[in-house]
């Protein structure tokens with residue numbers, strides 16, 4: 001059974017169309033992250049699922065319950081949806097102890113005292129804060145308060161846990177620690193989690209699935225690895241790439257050839273398997289720095305590159321290179337001694353090149369078979385000659 005099924009959800013707030021026809025299915029047990037830039041509607045969708053925001057159009061099912069159906073006017077109130085929401089501000093009651101904060105939801109449900117006590121203790125143990133039971137929120141650090149907020153959300157054993165940027169108020173060290181805790185919690189409790197963030201790295205490391213939002217729409221839903229390697233649009237590629245990825249962009253054009261079509265780019269000609277699109281159409285290739293191999297050996301499809309700058313960081317070395325007109329960033333694992341001004345050979349991994357239509361920004365699913373480098377970039381020693 002799916003945990004959530006969303007069909008054509010539209011939401012307007014104060015006359016602004018915030019969610020524009022969202023369709024999304026979330027399988028049970030998934031750690032689904034809503035990722036996207038600020039203001040793209042992630043929180044609004046989370047609030048719509050929680051029952052804190054009404055929808056103008058569409059349907060929402062949570063497990064086997066119908067939560068929203070605009071056609072019939074059906075609207076299930078928040079407390080009956082089996083979901084719990086944790087905000088970025090912990091929103092703990094300052095006059096209650098940790099125990100009382102966590103127990104509150106169970107007391108509202110009128111659970112007998114001994115059962116309440118047992119469940120609170122399990123939730124506190126799950127969040128590894130048993131020793132804080134008698135403290136007040138004002139006596140806790142930010143990270144501890146966030147643990148209490150999550151304990152309070154899991155104690156009622158919701159089918160779905162909704163987390164809205166829960167780590168954004170924590171410092172970098174605590175964030176990493178809490179990420180690990182959330183992963184462990186998800187693994188142990190097997191609860192479906194929906195997590196909102198604009199942090200690409202957080203989304204990639206935590207999730208089993210990521211839904212990318214732009215302008216009130218979901219533009220891609222994928223496993224993190226797939227999202228990283230095959231962003232479906234240039235917009236998504238740029239957004240994912242913003243997190244220090246140093247994505248290389250290479251412009252080109254589709255040209256006709258005897259066997260069909262190929263791509264003419266500043267790197268050279270790229271042989272493709274099949275039809276790419278209209279001849280003459282402009283395309284953009286993206287290539288991640290770690291998908292280019294740097295070596296001293298020339299190969300049939302390698303490019304002569306001039307080393308412009310080297311950025312070692314211990315675990316990896318970023319090498320800024322130039323191939324003719326083109327600037328190419330290459331990532332090498334570990335510490336590599338590369339001399340600025342020297343010439344080396346770069347070999348892109350063909351299966352990792354992504355090809356986009358420049359005008360529509362859409363990924364073109366055409367495998368690249370071979371790169372025939374431009375003559376002057378291939379066995380070139382121009383740079384070393386000129387030194």
Ligand SMILES: Nc1ncnc2c1ncn2[C@@H]1O[C@H](COP(=O)(O)OP(=O)(O)OP(=O)(O)O)[C@@H](O)[C@H]1O
Nearest residue numbers: 013014018036037038039040041042043044045198
């Ligand atoms: N209560 C409100 N009043 C006015 N506008 C709102 C309200 N809530 C949301 N919006 C608007 O809806 C759009 C989407 O907001 P939402 O909070 O869902 O975005 P988000 O992707 O979660 O961004 P962030 O990461 O900044 O929270 C924004 O343009 C925001 O201005």
